[in-house]
Amino acid sequence: MINIREFLGLTYYTSTLDEFLNEFDRNNHQISESQKKEIEKYSRIYALRDHSSSSDSKKIFWDNF
DSSP states (O other): OOOHHHHHTOOOOOOHHHHHHHHHHHHOOOOOHHHHHHHHHHHHHHHHHHSOOHHHHHOOGGGGO
């Protein structure tokens, strides 16, 4: 099947800066300490968001009063 966008030459524009950054990311796989900390922080946040505990959801704030 023919891709109509490619056939007509309608491709997305990629700036030279984006090309440079993509090439840089492909060639440099080292992660800095701050990037590691960000990855750990957000993986914890995502885990808490995606796997909420059922015991906390059954508690009602007004039960303590």
